[in-house]
Amino acid sequence: DVKVTQSSRYLVKRTGEKVFLECVQDMDHENMFWYRQDPGLGLRLIYFSYDVKMKEKGDIPEGYSVSREKKERFSLILESASTNQTSMYLCASSLRGAGTNEKLFFGSGTQLSVL
């Protein structure tokens, strides 16, 4: 079974702090994604990566950055956390290729609260 592991289930941070959310997948997937989930808004794509050291902006990249130094690990960074970044963050991965790109495997999520 594909396993996507997010390092924390719950995080509480203060406004202005730098926050790191870590995600690791164990199935050698090329594609990795970061989404945020907010009630009534569904899942919105923040950043994604097709390969090591590669990153692309999603729909809502402002206030975030990412790092992909190794194929299995994709980190989301909040440079200076703000209260409007309080949300559930979901990491996902997929295998590159027609018929597999779109089949996302999600982690269990990190509920981040910024006070």
Next chain:
Amino acid sequence: GQQLNQSPQSMFIQEGEDVSMNCTSSSIFNTWLWYKQDPGEGPVLLIALYKAGELTSNGRLTAQFGITRKDSFLNISASIPSDVGIYFCAGQLNNNNDMRFGAGTRLTVKP
């Protein structure tokens, strides 16, 4: 980008009832997918649809890719308590990462 409208937002049903939810878009998609999120977990893929008009089943779940390519629906027959969760539709136009998600349908099943 394309907007997905998913309805209903929430449903409260009795165990054994059938459920229907749908998703519509202002633009066409080439792929429609349905995910389910159990409480406290990430979404899990239920069904993927690749052709207009396609009807696909997965156990008690049936999903269809609309003929216009702008909509999809998901039916659950004979609901059981473990069907509880949030169901998301997702649409993708090209074979890259332009997938869009609906806002979700929260399903509650009363025993």
